[in-house]
Every structure is written in structure tokens, then in C-alpha cells.
Amino acid sequence: xxxxHRPVLAWYSASARDLPWRAPEATPWAVMVSExxxxxxxxxxxxxxxxxxxxxxxxxxxxxADAPGEAVRAWGRLGYPRRxxxxxxxxxxxxxxxxxxxxxxxxxxxALPGVGEYTAAAVASFAFRQRHAVLxxxxxxxxxxxxxxxxxxxxxxxxxxxxxxxALLPDEPETAATWAVAVMELGALVCTARSPECGRCxxxxxxxxxxxxxxxxxxxxxxxQTYAGTDRQVRGKLLAVLREAHDSxxxxxLDKVWEDSVQRARALxxxxxxxxxxxxxxxxxxxxx
DNA sequence: TACCCGTGGCA
DNA sequence: TTGCCAAGGGT
Numbered sequence: 001x002x003x004x005h006r007p008v009l010a011w012y013s014a015s016a017r018d019l020p021w022r023a024p025e026a027t028p029w030a031v032m033v034s035e036x037x038x039x040x041x042x043x044x045x046x047x048x049x050x051x052x053x054x055x056x057x058x059x060x061x062x063x064x065a066d067a068p069g070e071a072v073r074a075w076g077r078l079g080y081p082r083r084x085x086x087x088x089x090x091x092x093x094x095x096x097x098x099x100x101x102x103x104x105x106x107x108x109x110x111a112l113p114g115v116g117e118y119t120a121a122a123v124a125s126f127a128f129r130q131r132h133a134v135l136x137x138x139x140x141x142x143x144x145x146x147x148x149x150x151x152x153x154x155x156x157x158x159x160x161x162x163x164x165x166x167a168l169l170p171d172e173p174e175t176a177a178t179w180a181v182a183v184m185e186l187g188a189l190v191c192t193a194r195s196p197e198c199g200r201c202x203x204x205x206x207x208x209x210x211x212x213x214x215x216x217x218x219x220x221x222x223x224x225q226t227y228a229g230t231d232r233q234v235r236g237k238l239l240a241v242l243r244e245a246h247d248s249x250x251x252x253x254l255d256k257v258w259e260d261s262v263q264r265a266r267a268l269x270x271x272x273x274x275x276x277x278x279x280x281x282x283x284x285x286x287x288x289x
Numbered sequence: 290t291a292c293c294c295g296t297g298g299c300a
Numbered sequence: 301t302t303g304c305c306a307a308g309g310g311t
Contacts (some may be wrong), residue, residue, distance in 0.1 A: 038307040045297070045306090079295030086309080116309045136307045156290080184307065193305065194300075226303095227295080236295050274294090 004146070005170055005179060007202035012182030015189065019043065020050065021126075022181070028102035028127035029060055035119045035126075036087045041078050043188075049076055060091040061100045069287025072276060073243050081239060085275055085288075086114025104128040117157075121180075131176035133165035138187025139180075143168075145191060149208035151217040152193070234258045234267035242277060242287050251283040 021034035037046040057063035068088045075084035090112040109120035121132040135157055143164050144153035170176045190201050198204050227233055237257035242249055258264040271277040278288040
């Protein structure tokens with residue numbers, strides 16, 4: 001299996017994108033911000049928001065000192081705005097419980113709001129150069145193909161995948177950290193979900209899926225996520241109004257975004273329950289302070 | 290475990 | 301045009 005290391009690392013050295021959170025001067029906080037923003041969101045859309053965010057809040061304490069609603073506003077249209085709230089909460093926890101410094105241990109990272117198994121491993125690996133299996137959708141797909149001979153991984157991360165990732169992890173922490181980001185980059189640029197460019201793949205001769213003739217995925221199709229008409233769409237429309245207003249918004253403004261008043265009220269209640277919206281007075285709302 | 294949570298680009 | 305998909309986490 002170690003025969004995969006050299007070609008993947010060489011490919012990464014020659015082909016890696018020049019992303020700001022990979023720059024030597026990127027702080028652990030910058031890496032953490034990028035990881036929150038990149039959860040389910042493409043790099044291209046993250047870049048401008050990331051730059052603005054770090055200019056405005058260069059440290060966890062700087063973000064924690066501002067209102068959570070400002071984080072939600074600055075999040076813009078990245079989607080899943082609860083991530084902005086969680087990043088603000090993580091910054092507060094870092095200020096209050098870690099002396100303002102992003103913790104380096106996987107366990108301490110995992111305890112932060114919005115940090116799950118992937119993000120904890122990613123920050124520990126990318127920012128602190130530790131040895132961790134980093135299993136994101138790209139890495140899982142690369143291993144599913146190269147190791148298991150399957151076009152796509154299972155819906156949820158399995159114990160077998162963790163075993164595979166750990167078995168393939170180089171021994172040296174620094175090499176492991178580069179390997180982790182290199183496999184991820186390979187999945188993002190070459191071993192893509194829709195139309196992998198196997199001709200450019202550094203491990204095509206070792207790929208189990210290719211050796212098997214690149215068989216199509218078997219089993220049930222992944223659940224397509226419908227969006228039109230869902231509460232999520234209504235929440236998005238409501239929050240867009242609140243983001244663009246720089247103060248409180250009367251109910252009448254919110255009523256314009258969706259015809260169905262029952263669904264509209266349910267969506268607004270959900271936003272309030274999530275802490276994304278704050279009721280100021282009967283029929284008046286704003287982003288949380 | 291399965292489902293909920295945004296948004297936009299692309300084949 | 302429309303379904304698929306994008307560096308997941310929380311419950």
C-alpha cells in the first residue's frame with residue numbers, strides 16, 4: 001500500500017492549488033475558518049468570504065468580541081448559516097477556555113461547537129502537522145476506488161474506511177499531514193465524483209476500480225436532496241432579508257418572501273429556535289446580538 | 290440511522 | 301432543463 005505514497009505526494013507537489021489557507025503564514029485560526037466554510041461548500045465560493053472574514057476577525061478573540069449576528073451577516077450566501085453561528089461559538093470557547101489560541105489536540109478540537117470528526121482531524125493535521133486520518137468526501141471516494149474497487153463510498157463513514165485510512169497513513173507526522181491534503185486534492189481535482197480524469201491520475205496503475213473495468217455504482221442511488229419548496233428554501237429567503245437589513249425588520253418585510261403563511265411561520269420559528277434570528281418585539285426581528 | 294440544514298454551478 | 305454535488309455537523 002505504501003507504493004501509493006510516492007506518486008501521490010509527487011503529484012501533489014506539482015499540481016496542488018495555491019490556496020490561502022495552505023500558505024505558510026496561515027494561522028491555525030485561518031485553517032479553522034477555512035474548514036468551517038468548506039463544509040459542503042465549493043472552494044471558489046469560499047475564497048472571497050474567507051479573505052474578508054480574516055481581514056475583519058484575524059483572531060478567535062476578535063470574532064468572539066463581535067455579535068453572532070455579524071458573523072451570520074458576513075457569512076453571506078455561503079449556505080448553511082448555522083455554521084457561522086457555530087464558528088462564532090467556537091471562537092468564544094477558544095477565547096474562554098483555551099486562552100485565545102486554537103487548541104492543537106484532536107480531542108480539544110472535537111469538543112468545539114461545529115467541529116466534528118473530519119474538521120478536528122483536518123485542523124490537527126493541516127495546522128499542527130499531526131498524524132491523523134482525514135476522511136472527507138474526496139478522500140473517501142479516492143479510497144473507495146483505489147482500494148475497494150467501488151465507484152463511490154457508502155453513505156456514511158464506516159469503521160472499515162477508518163481502518164483503511166489509518167493503514168495508509170505515513171508514519172512520519174509531517175509526511176502524514178502532506179499525504180492527507182494530497183489525497184484530498186487528488187479527489188478534488190482528478191478523482192472527481194462525476195467524470196474522473198483517470199488519464200491524469202498518479203495511481204491509475206494501482207487503482208482497484210480501474211483494474212476492475214471501472215464498474216458503475218451498484219445499489220440504491222443516493223438520496224437526491226430536493227430544495228424547491230422546502231423549509232430550507234424559505235429559511236434562506238427569510239435570512240437573506242435579515243442579512244441585508246442592518247437593523248430590525250418588521251414582520252411585513254418577511255411576509256413578502258413566501259406565500260404560504262403556515263410554512264413561513266414554521267421556518268421563522270425554526271430560525272429563532274436555532275439562534276439565527278432574534279425576536280426584538282412582537283412582529284419585529286433581527287440577527288442575534 | 291436517517292434526516293435536517295443553503296446555495297449555486299455544471300453536465 | 302434539472303438532478304447532482306460540493307473540505308460535514310448535530311440530533
